[in-house]
Amino acid sequence: MRRARGFTLIEVLIATVLLAAGLTLAFATITGATGATRHGEATAASNEHIRAVEGFLRRRLAGARAVSFQIDPSTGQAMRFAGDAERMRFVSDLPDYIGRGGPSVHDLRIQRMASGDGVRLTLGLVAAQPGDATAAVDREPEVLAENLRSVEFHYRGVGEDGKPAEWQDDWTTTEQLPLLVEIRITGEDGKPWPVLDVAPRLAAAYATGITR
Structure with missing residues (x-):
């Protein structure tokens, strides 16, 4: 009777x-799939945040009112839209789900992060008051986006020929609304967000004297 042959050491080593x-x-396949899923989820969340911020800003700027929120002490004129390279102020309605809603002074600011790396975009809100809205801020400024590489504000009005003028970094004609407002944002990763160009609906009408 023949004895059963077992595995040799070489065969055991090869099998091992x-x-x-x-x-x-x-394990590498599972790790890769998990990493890809996490990256996809992070990208989706980032894109959703970008859409939410830009959608909010678009609606608020498009609905900007030709309403005075402050009197310019140097000229005595009513200020209806004020903007420079780092700050923008205007009156627009808030939806009811944000506090009590109604017309509020929107104060958009570009601020340097405390760490010194990057900037953030904040929004302060003040209830609009007749004539001069210099009341205290209703709440602490909200951070719309942070850890950004850069944010730029640009404004465009009407030239002397009645055609759109060149883009500028400062809106000095504060008694009027600009025809176009542009916001350019670059994320922490260096990728630019979609350029936000908004035309306040009342700007053209107010510029031609239809509304006061």
């Missing part, structure tokens, strides 16, 4: 190596 290689490949 193959098993280890298979497990390593399976």
